[in-house]
Amino acid sequence: MSEAVIRPVTTTGPGLLASLDPLLRDWLPRQRWFAGKGRPVAGFSLVASTELLPVGGKLGLYHLLVQVHQPPTPAPGTGTAPAPGDCYQLLIGVREALPPRLAPALIGHVTEGPLAGHTVYEALYDPRPAEVLLEALRTQARIGGLRFEREPHQEIRSGLVSRAVTAEQSNSSVIYGDTFILKLLRRIVPGVNPDLELPLALAREGCPRVPAPTAWMGAELAGQSYVLGVLQPYVQGATDGWELALRELAKGEDFGADARALGRATAEVHTALARALPTVTLGHTQLRSMVDGMLGRLDLAAQAVPALRPYVPGLRSAFEALADLASEGQTWTAQRVHGDLHLGQCLRSPTGEWSLIDFEGEPARPLAERRMPQPAVRDIAGMLRSFDYAAHSVQLSVPGWAEHCRAAYCSGYAEISGRDPRTDPVLLRALETDKAVYEVVYEARHRPDWLPVPLSAIRRLASNRPT
Ligand SMILES: Nc1ncnc2c1ncn2[C@@H]1O[C@H](COP(=O)(O)OP(=O)(O)O)[C@@H](O)[C@H]1O
Numbered sequence: 112m113s114e115a116v117i118r119p120v121t122t123t124g125p126g127l128l129a130s131l132d133p134l135l136r137d138w139l140p141r142q143r144w145f146a147g148k149g150r151p152v153a154g155f156s157l158v159a160s161t162e163l164l165p166v167g168g169k170l171g172l173y174h175l176l177v178q179v180h181q182p183p184t185p186a187p188g189t190g191t192a193p194a195p196g197d198c199y200q201l202l203i204g205v206r207e208a209l210p211p212r213l214a215p216a217l218i219g220h221v222t223e224g225p226l227a228g229h230t231v232y233e234a235l236y237d238p239r240p241a242e243v244l245l246e247a248l249r250t251q252a253r254i255g256g257l258r259f260e261r262e263p264h265q266e267i268r269s270g271l272v273s274r275a276v277t278a279e280q281s282n283s284s285v286i287y288g289d290t291f292i293l294k295l296l297r298r299i300v301p302g303v304n305p306d307l308e309l310p311l312a313l314a315r316e317g318c319p320r321v322p323a324p325t326a327w328m329g330a331e332l333a334g335q336s337y338v339l340g341v342l343q344p345y346v347q348g349a350t351d352g353w354e355l356a357l358r359e360l361a362k363g364e365d366f367g368a369d370a371r372a373l374g375r376a377t378a379e380v381h382t383a384l385a386r387a388l389p390t391v392t393l394g395h396t397q398l399r400s401m402v403d404g405m406l407g408r409l410d411l412a413a414q415a416v417p418a419l420r421p422y423v424p425g426l427r428s429a430f431e432a433l434a435d436l437a438s439e440g441q442t443w444t445a446q447r448v449h450g451d452l453h454l455g456q457c458l459r460s461p462t463g464e465w466s467l468i469d470f471e472g473e474p475a476r477p478l479a480e481r482r483m484p485q486p487a488v489r490d491i492a493g494m495l496r497s498f499d500y501a502a503h504s505v506q507l508s509v510p511g512w513a514e515h516c517r518a519a520y521c522s523g524y525a526e527i528s529g530r531d532p533r534t535d536p537v538l539l540r541a542l543e544t545d546k547a548v549y550e551v552v553y554e555a556r557h558r559p560d561w562l563p564v565p566l567s568a569i570r571r572l573a574s575n576r577p578t
């Protein structure tokens with residue numbers, strides 16, 4: 112299909128950002144997806160702007176890439192704090208007045224500059240702007256620096272009605288007619304994004320455990336390419352694993368069969384990834400640098416979260432035990448992995464089929480690190496941590512629930528891959544520890560009330576107690 116240009120680009124001058132500046136300073140830090148929380152916003156630079164609907168009509172629409180200037184993190188080593196100057200993707204609607212249904216999307220009323228007298232708002236919540244994006248994907252448009260691409264044999268019907276996903280997310284998503292879901296990435300970085308790269312590789316490998324990307328949007332800026340969003344089929348009527356697990360727990364019911372099926376699904380994805388993309392052998396040198404990475408993250412985390420400090424020696428020993436095995440000559444295979452696997456990233460369809468989503472990896476880690484081959488056990492460790500989270504999140508504790516899920520999940524994994532992760536306890540403990548350390552920092556930054564959940568695992572892992 113030939114590429115269609117729906118509208119020539121209009122590049123706006125610096126006045127646009129100046130007029131939005133005071134509103135963005137207030138609005139941006141309140142967004143769930145804003146990664147620079149806890150540090151003041153010193154200012155903005157416009158990286159790129161594209162007028163998608165002309166301002167001056169009833170509804171104007173800007174696509175903006177905005178660099179946010181923040182001073183470095185005050186306390187050294189919050190571990191996951193982004194470097195100053197993170198770039199965010201914004202879709203800004205411009206109207207003279209906002210209809211009441213769009214009130215929750217309000218960014219503010221502009222008083223100065225080229226948009227003075229207008230109201231600006233988060234346009235993803237508005238069906239018309241969302242339709243503009245879908246139409247651009249459908250027609251493989253190029254609009255200014257924005258490129259919209261589609262898998263050659265995939266069709267997108269026009270006129271699908273949109274609704275925004277309101278759940279807490281690291282990015283922002285829109286559902287079109289229960290047929291597609293578009294994820295707009297918020298903090299954007301140059302390079303190949305694993306959230307597109309891995310599902311595409313899996314789809315081309317014929318793996319049915321991941322919704323196959325239908326289309327995507329990106330940009331070329333100063334010679335570098337950026338992935339800005341991915342459209343994929345919407346799994347209708349799906350429930351995510353976190354919700355399911357909590358539901359079963361609350362009823363005191365068994366999650367073992369689902370955990371086993373999830374283990375099988377994870378192994379199917381790992382097997383397909385190992386076929387589709389290069390694998391490497393991790394010997395002593397590579398393991399040493401992996402362990403050094405874990406130790407470094409632990410140090411940063413302990414600086415940022417004092418509650419972690421008493422456990423540092425025990426946690427270090429979990430990592431050093433792995434390095435010791437490597438110095439005795441043991442090797443491991445590494446491959447591309449999901450990178451942030453947890454129950455919330457697993458969708459169960461009404462027919463009981465599991466799909467894995469969100470291959471972005473841990474959002475705070477540098478892209479290059481997220482794309483490095485890892486032992487597949489890293490994902491397994493993530494899921495085991497998730498069973499533990501679920502068990503700690505309900506009022507009524509069900510003794511042995513997390514342990515039962517762990518066993519079922521590992522057995523399911525072994526059924527497909529031929530490798531039971533429990534036969535590699537030192538690696539599993541090290542990777543669970545690394546994940547729990549990440550979670551401590553994540554919770555301290557985003558959900559302090561949840562901090563006791565990873566901290567209880569930290570106590571167990573530091574003393575090398577079994578679950
Ligand atoms: N293909 C899909 N089908 C149905 N729901 C989906 C699909 N992809 C994502 N979702 C829903 O959207 C939510 C956010 O998606 P996710 O990829 O995890 O975004 P984020 O990176 O912002 O966390 C998921 O928790 C899930 O509920």
Ligand SMILES: O=P(O)(O)O[C@H]1O[C@H](CO)[C@@H](O[C@H]2O[C@H](CO)[C@@H](O)[C@H](O)[C@H]2O)[C@H](O)[C@H]1O
Nearest residue numbers: 280281451453454455473474496497500550553
């Ligand atoms: O889903 P995201 O990619 O945004 O992942 C981040 O947020 C997760 C929480 O929403 C966080 O997951 C942690 O909490 C979950 C329960 O809410 C639990 O199931 C996970 O095991 C636990 O790690 C994830 O770490 C973070 O990267």
